[in-house]
Amino acid sequence: MFNASIEDAAQSIPPAFWYSLLTLIVSYHVFAPLCSTVKQRSWVLTTISSATMSLSSLPLFIHFVGSRGDLRGIRSTYWTESINRFFQAYLVADLLMGVIYYRRKVNLLTGWIHHSIYILVVEYACRMGWSHLFSLSSVMEVPTFILAIASLNPRFRSDVIFALSFFATRIILHLFLCASMVVSRHDVTNDSYGPGVIMACIFPLHAFWFYGCLKGFAKRAKSGKPQPVKQGSTSGFISPRARSWTLPRRRGSLRQAIRGWDRFELRKTAGRFGDVQRRLRASLPAAREQVYAYVGLEKPPSAEPHQTGAVQVEVSL
Numbered sequence: 001m002f003n004a005s006i007e008d009a010a011q012s013i014p015p016a017f018w019y020s021l022l023t024l025i026v027s028y029h030v031f032a033p034l035c036s037t038v039k040q041r042s043w044v045l046t047t048i049s050s051a052t053m054s055l056s057s058l059p060l061f062i063h064f065v066g067s068r069g070d071l072r073g074i075r076s077t078y079w080t081e082s083i084n085r086f087f088q089a090y091l092v093a094d095l096l097m098g099v100i101y102y103r104r105k106v107n108l109l110t111g112w113i114h115h116s117i118y119i120l121v122v123e124y125a126c127r128m129g130w131s132h133l134f135s136l137s138s139v140m141e142v143p144t145f146i147l148a149i150a151s152l153n154p155r156f157r158s159d160v161i162f163a164l165s166f167f168a169t170r171i172i173l174h175l176f177l178c179a180s181m182v183v184s185r186h187d188v189t190n191d192s193y194g195p196g197v198i199m200a201c202i203f204p205l206h207a208f209w210f211y212g213c214l215k216g217f218a219k220r221a222k223s224g225k226p227q228p229v230k231q232g233s234t235s236g237f238i239s240p241r242a243r244s245w246t247l248p249r250r251r252g253s254l255r256q257a258i259r260g261w262d263r264f265e266l267r268k269t270a271g272r273f274g275d276v277q278r279r280l281r282a283s284l285p286a287a288r289e290q291v292y293a294y295v296g297l298e299k300p301p302s303a304e305p306h307q308t309g310a311v312q313v314e315v316s317l
Contacts, residue, residue: 016082020089024048028097035152042105043151045097049090050145053138056083060136069180071133071188080131083138088122091115121198133188133195137177140169163213170206174199 028044035041060074067073095115098106106112125134143166150157178199185191 014081014085016085017089020086021093024090024093025097028093032101038102038105040152042098042102043148045090045094046144047148047152049087049094050141050148053083053087053141054145057135057138057141060132061139064136069176071136071180071184074132074136076129076132080135081126083135084122084126084131087134087138088119091119091122124194128189128192128194130189130195133181137174137199140174142169159213159217163210163217166206166210166213171210174203174206178203 024045027048031044032041035044060080063073064071092115095106095111098111122134125131143162146158146162146165150162178196181188181199182193182196185193185196189195
């Protein structure tokens with residue numbers, strides 16, 4: 001009975017899901033060897049999925065903009081449901097490949113919880129006949145594609161473009177779609193608040209991510225430091241900022257050289273000179289008394305007459 005229930009569940013899953021899952025797994029094994037780091041390999045499936053979802057949503061988005069935000073002209077079709085199943089297959093494939101190949105990159109919040117929730121959201125949208133709404137909302141995958149392609153190749157990274165696309169799609173468009181789904185619920189969702197509530201629940205996560213993006217901008221602007229000039233640079237021009245960066249380094253190197261020279265040379269010499277000086281000063285009082293007594297310029301104290309004799313005997317000897 002349990003095996004029969006599994007077979008029934010497998011048969012109830014549309015073929016588009018299985019085709020998409022197989023395609024994504026094969027695509028990963030084709031493109032992953034071209035990546036040099038685990039981080040890059042973890043973004044392969046996300047790049048494919050975000051590019052596919054963004055391009056697939058463009059016809060619906062153009063129609064939505066052309067109709068001035070009217071959702072009544074968009075309907076669910078086999079194409080929109082296939083796109084939904086593709087995204088669902090991506091979520092499953094990303095978890096499967098993550099467990100096998102890049103487990104450290106699949107964290108709890110943005111990995112297991114995020115993917116599991118969206119698998120259920122896609123399933124709910126398809127079963128309720130709202131696959132066109134999810135396909136239209138997939139235009140919000142544009143910033144994901146920008147982030148993914150930059151993770152594969154840092155030369156394509158642009159924080160400004162990512163922030164602008166994120167703000168335009170996942171903040172402004174998200175709010176507008178949420179309001180449209182609520183206002184047009186009678187003609188679009190049969191008076192159901194389901195899509196509007198789902199969009200409203202997802203928005204705080206997008207707002208939190210955008211806040212983190214802005215916080216990163218502020219942090220980098222506050223702690224930005226000029227890059228040091230490379231030693232092998234052949235250019236004769238040095239900017240004032242670069243010069244201000246190199247001068248302290250030169251001063252520091254000079255200080256270290258002087259300290260090293262002082263530590264290993266001057267201090268030894270000064271120590272030897274000080275030792276000789278101390279010995280000389282210690283011997284001067286006795287020698288002065290002997291010389292003065294011998295010459296007769298200074299008489300020894302009367303309280304110690306025996307010293308004179310001792311000195312005279314010592315000198316006469």
